[in-house]
Amino acid sequence: MPARILLALLAGAGLSLPFQPTHVWLLLPLAVAAFFVLTGGLPARTAWLPGLAFGAAFQVTLLWWLHVVGTLPWLGLAAAQALWYGLLGAAAVPLRRLPAAPVWLAVAWVAMENLRTDWPAGGMPWGRLSYAVVDTPLARLLPYVGATGVSLVLALVGALLAATCTERGRARVVVVAALGAVLALGLVPQVAPYDASPVSSIRVAAVQGNVPGDGTDVLAHYREITASHTAETERLARDVATGATPRPDFVVWPENSTAVDPFLDPSMGAELTAAVSAVDVPLLAGVVVADGPRHVLNQGIVFDPVTGAGDRYTKWHPVPFGEYVPWRSVFGSHLPELAQVRRDMVRGTRVTPLEIAGTHVADAICFDVAYDDGLYAQLSHGGQLIVVQTSNAMFIHTAQIDQQFAISRLRALETDRYVVVAAINGVTGVIAPDGTLVTSAPLQTRSYVEARVGLIDAVTPAVLIGPSVGRGCVLLVVAGWLLAWGLQRGQYRRSRRPAPAPEVPISSDDRTYA
Incomplete structure (x- = not known):
């Protein structure tokens, strides 16, 4: 042994x-x-x-x-x-x-x-x-x-x-x-x-705002991170105005690009308003929203330049002991690390895709992309394009970044969809349905990527099987x-069954004659 x-x-x-x-x-x-x-x-x-x-x-x-x-x-x-x-x-x-x-x-x-x-x-x-x-x-x-x-x-x-x-x-x-x-x-x-043929196409941009310092601490720099995403979105708008970059149909910000509730924090709300006004197209932003005194929501919210906040997707799979504490009455008061998770993140249940610029978008926030259920549900209800909003900044110097991006590429292959990944400091990129990389931004830089992506209605057998x-x-x-x-x-019963008695030959003296 x-x-x-x-x-x-x-x-x-x-x-x-x-x-x-x-x-x-x-x-x-x-x-x-x-x-x-x-x-x-x-x-x-x-x-x-x-x-x-x-x-x-x-x-x-x-x-x-x-x-x-x-x-x-x-x-x-x-x-x-x-x-x-x-x-x-x-x-x-x-x-x-x-x-x-x-x-x-x-x-x-x-x-x-x-x-x-x-x-x-x-x-x-x-x-x-x-x-x-x-x-x-x-x-x-x-x-x-x-x-x-x-x-x-x-x-x-x-x-x-x-x-x-x-x-x-x-x-x-x-x-x-x-x-x-x-x-x-x-x-x-x-x-x-x-291989399914696209029914149409749109142009999408994803913004990577970066994280100051060594790139791992989002909470210590959350206001700078939101300001950086706003500044990069404004640069995108200037490039569109000068003709250096084609005008996107919508823009994607990553998870935790806005790490406090912009509906309660005026300065965060102002940053989002400035970004949407500058680019003048819908913006899908990663937003943390308060849900009462004890809970929060990790959401992708569509901000329209005319109507403001609208459609939203809530993360299906919050991270246990990181974004919420299961069995808090058992663990919460005994481990100091868990005391930092003061409010539990509530999981989402949405099964329909987001509506952005006339496109049905299946959203996945961070680790959601590694689970089948949320994406399968949205694609089964008409999702034409996949967007992955992720932070992962604390893992930027580890293999997790490569592993999660490989899973995003797998989802492109499995669903025969374009996948747009917006990460806070990497990897931000666009993946084709065959899993190849269309474009990507360098790690730990403030930049954006844009590409024209096909929209596909056909549902793969993989999604149908679910x-x-x-x-x-x-x-x-x-x-x-x-x-x-x-x-x-x-077999046990047969082994326990008694063996039949052997047959005894009958001699001529034992026979009875009529």
Whole structure:
């Protein structure tokens, strides 16, 4: 067991390497295969140990960027996520007894990813296998089966690779043939890529105002940050006036570009009014709005140069222990770090896109882009374009910036939509539906980007499927457990059944004649 745990630690750390910025993507199925090999051949009471070691090494390494918030949040979140991998190690034991065991194991992996995305306290989707496939041969599969479907394909490849190490003879030949078939099917979109034609186009500008100092402390410079976004928007307006830049149809500011309520703070309100008046087109601004004495809202609000504040989107997934404190009665009074979160952020529920300059815009604020639900809902209701408003300033010197931008590129591929990212000091840019970068602003600079983007009405199969793949995997695992239990119980009953008495031959002396 010590050797297994040590190897599981190495394999788990190895699974972090396919993600940005290292992006050694070939390790994805190999690390999954190592997980299934190292947790195989063990009873459930011990199979969780190498699974937990794998998960701990993976999450601690992948989420290293979170240490800038504090050691406790980093290790606490990594520990909570690692538990799911320990649970998977134990939960896979009965599934290994079923026919087509690699398929059941892949389904179990995706079920685990689906559950840890939501639990506990809103979960954390970072580290889903599919989030490392941008710029790989499997990326073209995204619009057909979605992020969850691609994770399922990768998990199945890993499980089949593991089976090649354990099966012998004809069974191994079958596994190798199945592995080849899965890889071939996964590469079909390379020759038949999904491609929907735009119905029209508009021009969008995104402003990056930057953060003073080392670029990490938004709260210490929040007034300067808003003033900087206003100044850069005014520069955009001057460039439009001189013909240096085409006139945009609307402008996007990032999350926390206005970190206090402009409806209660006159100077913040004046900054927004000045920016909108200068550019004279609608402005989608990232605004923190008071919601009573104990709650706040993180919103994208459309400010019109004529009618003022209008349509708004509220962040679906506030960060637990960062933007709100779950179970505050338990934690809030005991940890000084959480005392800084004085008001809890309330999550949004909007399922329809914003209406901006006649365009249906699906909004995502910061970590919302890593969750499926909010974007799928808005695109299903007619969203033609995706906008990501993000701050991330405290992570500007970490791998989080690259990882989140890779997820934004994945969303472009998955939804076949242009994605406009407005970040407070990076990465601000425009992404085409094929995941390529149209334009971007240098990190930690005050600048803007603009581009003409296509508007697409067609909904990809990935969005139509929605969250059903993940939920279906959870239900299949439950069904697999019941099936495995039934098979085991049947075998137990047969083993307990008394053997039939041996037949005694009848001699001629015992026969009765009529």
